[in-house]
Amino acid sequence: MKVKSLEIADVLLIEPTVYGDDRGFFFESFNQAQFSALVGQDLTFVQDNHSKSARGVLRGLHYQIKQPQGKLVRVVDGEVFDVAVDLRKASPTFGKWVGETLSADNKRQLWIPAGFAHGFLVLSESAQFLYKTTDFYSPENERAIIWNDPTLNIRWPIDTMPILSRKDAVAQAFPDAEVFAGSLDS
Numbered sequence: 001m002k003v004k005s006l007e008i009a010d011v012l013l014i015e016p017t018v019y020g021d022d023r024g025f026f027f028e029s030f031n032q033a034q035f036s037a038l039v040g041q042d043l044t045f046v047q048d049n050h051s052k053s054a055r056g057v058l059r060g061l062h063y064q065i066k067q068p069q070g071k072l073v074r075v076v077d078g079e080v081f082d083v084a085v086d087l088r089k090a091s092p093t094f095g096k097w098v099g100e101t102l103s104a105d106n107k108r109q110l111w112i113p114a115g116f117a118h119g120f121l122v123l124s125e126s127a128q129f130l131y132k133t134t135d136f137y138s139p140e141n142e143r144a145i146i147w148n149d150p151t152l153n154i155r156w157p158i159d160t161m162p163i164l165s166r167k168d169a170v171a172q173a174f175p176d177a178e179v180f181a182g183s184l185d186s
């Protein structure tokens with residue numbers, strides 16, 4: 001397994017060791033002991049999510065207040081551009097973003113700790129996206145920042161309008177008082 005720290009130090013790009021043979025391939029997509037050693041704490045994942053989206057779909061930028069979720073994300077079919085935005089008020093990289101291409105081919109995973117907004121854009125014909133979360137889905141605590149916020153200035157690899165959910169199309173700006181009113185730390 002190879003691990004790379006990104007420009008936001010706590011976001012990790014994980015490249016599992018893949019064992020290929022005549023039958024196909026094998027790799028450990030999650031190993032609790034290795035993961036705990038990697039992040040330096042024992043985190044418990046409580047939910048696994050799986051979504052499928054068509055080319056040009058952009059989901060995000062999502063986060064939860066009061067019940068922030070750490071997310072370990074990967075792609076099992078297709079390719080996406082995955083983005084994490086640092087919303088931790090005390091962080092030196094507050095308001096900064098990192099983006100990585102994750103695909104079924106490169107098998108890369110991104111670890112996005114609690115306190116980040118997360119989103120992804122589908123670059124292939126379709127993509128299936130799998131992720132583990134450290135807290136449960138909490139619709140009342142869910143928030144969204146608009147994907148093309150000018151302050152964040154995320155360089156999405158797209159030159160047309162992405163396909164958005166109704167909720168994401170009317171998401172809030174960054175910074176917005178509501179974003180920071182709730183604590184991301186508890």
Ligand SMILES: Cc1cn([C@H]2C[C@H](O)[C@@H](COP(=O)(O)OP(=O)(O)O[C@H]3O[C@@H](C)C(=O)[C@@H](O)[C@H]3O)O2)c(=O)[nH]c1=O
Nearest residue numbers: 049051059060061062063071118119120136137165167
């Ligand atoms: C996220 C989620 C949604 N749902 C339901 C609510 C809704 O009816 C339907 C679709 O929900 P959404 O439109 O919010 O799904 P989606 O836009 O895929 O939301 C996800 O986006 C990515 C970027 C993330 O980071 C995730 O944490 C999550 O917010 O699924 C759950 O039951 N549990 C969940 O954990």
